[in-house]
Amino acid sequence: MPFDRNAPLPADATVGAAWGVGPTDNYAALAARFRPIFARIREGSVAREVERRLPVDEIRWLREAGFTALRVPREYGGSGIRLVESFELLTELAEADSNIVQALRAHFGFVEHTLHSPLERRERWLGRLAEGAIVGGAWSETGEAPRSQFATRIAQEAGEWRLDGVKFYTTGSLFADWIHVGASDADEAQVSVTVDRRTAGVEVIDDWDGMGQRLTASGTSRFTNVKIDEREIVAGRVPFPYSEAFYQLVHIATLAGIGRAAVSDAAAAIAARKRSYSHAVTAHAAEDPQLLQVIGRARAHAWTTGAIVAQAARALERAAQSIERPDALAVIAEAEIEIWQAQTVASQLILDATASVFDALGASATLRTSGLDRYWRNARTLASHNPRIYKDRIVGDFAVNGTLPPGQWRIGVA
Numbered sequence: 073m074p075f076d077r078n079a080p081l082p083a084d085a086t087v088g089a090a091w092g093v094g095p096t097d098n099y100a101a102l103a104a105r106f107r108p109i110f111a112r113i114r115e116g117s118v119a120r121e122v123e124r125r126l127p128v129d130e131i132r133w134l135r136e137a138g139f140t141a142l143r144v145p146r147e148y149g150g151s152g153i154r155l156v157e158s159f160e161l162l163t164e165l166a167e168a169d170s171n172i173v174q175a176l177r178a179h180f181g182f183v184e185h186t187l188h189s190p191l192e193r194r195e196r197w198l199g200r201l202a203e204g205a206i207v208g209g210a211w212s213e214t215g216e217a218p219r220s221q222f223a224t225r226i227a228q229e230a231g232e233w234r235l236d237g238v239k240f241y242t243t244g245s246l247f248a249d250w251i252h253v254g255a256s257d258a259d260e261a262q263v264s265v266t267v268d269r270r271t272a273g274v275e276v277i278d279d280w281d282g283m284g285q286r287l288t289a290s291g292t293s294r295f296t297n298v299k300i301d302e303r304e305i306v307a308g309r310v311p312f313p314y315s316e317a318f319y320q321l322v323h324i325a326t327l328a329g330i331g332r333a334a335v336s337d338a339a340a341a342i343a344a345r346k347r348s349y350s351h352a353v354t355a356h357a358a359e360d361p362q363l364l365q366v367i368g369r370a371r372a373h374a375w376t377t378g379a380i381v382a383q384a385a386r387a388l389e390r391a392a393q394s395i396e397r398p399d400a401l402a403v404i405a406e407a408e409i410e411i412w413q414a415q416t417v418a419s420q421l422i423l424d425a426t427a428s429v430f431d432a433l434g435a436s437a438t439l440r441t442s443g444l445d446r447y448w449r450n451a452r453t454l455a456s457h458n459p460r461i462y463k464d465r466i467v468g469d470f471a472v473n474g475t476l477p478p479g480q481w482r483i484g485v486a
Contacts, residue, residue: 092379095157095382096157102153106137110168113130113133113169114167118441122440126278126287127247130169131176131206134172138150140179141204142157142161143184148201150198150202156389159322159385159388162325163326166325170450174288175243176244177319177322178245179248181311183207184311184392186201189306205249206247207252209244210245210251211239216485218486219483219484220484222254224237224238224239224254225255226257227257233265235253235255237253237295238293238295239293240291241291242276242289244289246278248269251269251293252264253293263305264305264308265304266304267300267304271298274295277293279292309479316481317404317407324418328374328380328422330447331422334425334426334429335425337444341433348360366432367429374421374425377421377422384414387411388407391403409477415460419455422455427448
């Protein structure tokens, strides 16, 4: 049917944000539960950044709304949503404040870990998680810790298990009730142990001074003769079979949200601008075709990254559903390859988008009070996790030689 694009839309007609439709039929209703909270979080994001105020209240809002229990099955009191839905929600939350997604990354990984744990552990933890318990992570170590094992140790003394060690990049642990810690036992085997953050000997320090993701409290955690529950000691190098792909896809979803927010802020700034340059092609910035082109291209980068997240989330969901199948290794490896080859492209798209929006703005956009610089800084920080140059090589090795991706990333002295 022919139509006139110059005619006004009907009063009840709306044009969406054009970021794409939800991944499932019930996604709109699911997202509607949380969008008022996201909007409230976004409203204070610049002030938090400028004041360096940690998002303690904001994470509490999400906990109280059930956001931290999204993947917990309904029979335990959670929402029981699919992975594809959870990653779309993480993208929307990252658009509000990427610090919070990063701060909860270890928590959502722990939920996946719990879902694939033995029955007794699942029963113990899923109820806690449904009630709002948040779990942080403490795995990475600095200094001369070897790659093959952790300097952090568990040992049994007089019938009690104790934990000792120092971790860095313990993102989200300051906001958590529990901390999931990677350690080595007396036989140099890798284990993980979950400890109550309030236990004597646990110290979480907000000493993260990275240029980006400043509000994630990604600093030091110390464990000094911490008493641990033997039931919380879990053997193995990998928390759950698709963990590496999962954690990296959280980064891509966070980048997609960063791109959306950066473009939206830049577009709003141009729409509101009254001043213009004498050598601009129009008197009003909002009508300047060069500025519109900059914003349009940056928005395309953000949209493409969101589409990448949606496609990769489908691959990850297939991997999660394959755990009990004989071809699980192949399905998980394929998801890893999809996410690795997406990661290098997605990170570059958002780095370019968050840098390019300044070409459409004046010098006032560089003021700290505008907060626009945080988008590039946050994207650059996220893109530095698990160096992307290695991802390109791994994907190339698969394409040329059929080599499967290596296992869990470890950093340390050879």
